[in-house]
Amino acid sequence: MEVATATEASAPAASGAAARQNHPFPWLDSAISEPYYFLHLLAFFSYFAARSAALSADDGGELHDRLLRREIQAVLVFLVLFVVKIVKEETWETFLADSLLYAKGLLLAVTLVINYWLTLGYFLGFVVIYAVAQQPPYDGLGHSNHLTPLQLESLLTEEPTSRFWLVEFRTSFSATCIQASSVLPELSNIYSNKNISFGIIDLGHFPNAAAKFGISMWDHLPTYILFDKVTEVARFPEVTSESKVFVPKVTKKLLCQHFDLDRRLIEYLST
Structure with missing residues (x-):
């Protein structure tokens, strides 16, 4: 019964993801439908209007040359950073x-050439966007399920078909959680089997569960815990004084090594 409930809870997210994947231009659909991306697009496109107004008011033509040089420099810097991020992220x-x-x-650096007040206006605009809109998380689930704390407890104590559960505890208001939101679903596509299952609990909906599992709502989110039936056998990040100073970025490779998922998969396949 609990497994069916968990699967039903994940159905709306899965259907939403499928609808976007069937869209002929999914990136354009996200850019228009998601306030976070739409507001940023408006802000960036508004620069061309501000640029045209500034150049039309420039009599000597000096602004055009300085602005063009700064724009070329900005584009080149962005392209270098863009390529680096494609390789590293x-x-x-x-x-x-x-x-x-x-x-x-x-x-902001380019608008400094035009007018300091324009730069301040864009800065305040980006602050407002940050306050009113949030980057959407990854909406696919893979072979993982959205769970409530009660469902997790029931699955750990009553479900005999899966010995291990790797559970991600996250919140929807954490940028770190949003940026790592695709990691667990992608791992579940690779490692999910009858011996290990994957689940997600949103602590924003169940804040009381944070204390139960020893998780701080403001530090170390997302937190991943591997359960062997009802026993916690490993977690990331580990609760140590050192981990509070530096927590490495969550990646599929990092979690795979930390929880030794390759070995668990080999053990399952060899049985």
Whole structure:
């Protein structure tokens, strides 16, 4: 009964993801339908209107040359950072977040050539966007399920078909959680079997569960815990004084090594 409930809870997200994948231009659909991306597009396109107005008011033509040089420099810097991020980043959400951050910084640098007040206006505009809109998380689930704490407890104590459960505890208001939101679903596509299952609990909906599992709502999110039936056998990040100073970025490779998922898969396949 609990497994069916968990699967039903994941159905709306799965159908939404399928609808976007069937869209002929999914990136355009996201850019228009998601306020976070739409507001950023408006902000960036508004630069061309501000640029035209500034150049039309320039009598000597000096602004045009200085602005063009600064724009070329900004585009070249962005392209270099863009290529570096493509090579280094593992998740699309992190890549988009970092690319937008660099683009906003370079836009502010370019607008300094036109007018300091214009730069201040864009800065305040980006602050407002940050306050009213949020980057959407990855909406696919793979072979993982959205769970409630009660469902997880029932699955750990009553479900005999899966010995291990790897559970991600996240919140929808954490940028780190959003940027890592595709990691667990992608791992579940690779490693999910009758011996290990994957689940996601949103602590924003169940804040009381944070204390139960020893998780801080403000530090170390997302947190991943591997359960062997009802026993916690490993977690990331580990609760140590050192981990509070530095927590490495969540990646599929990092979690795979930390929880030894390759060995668990081999053991399952050899039985």
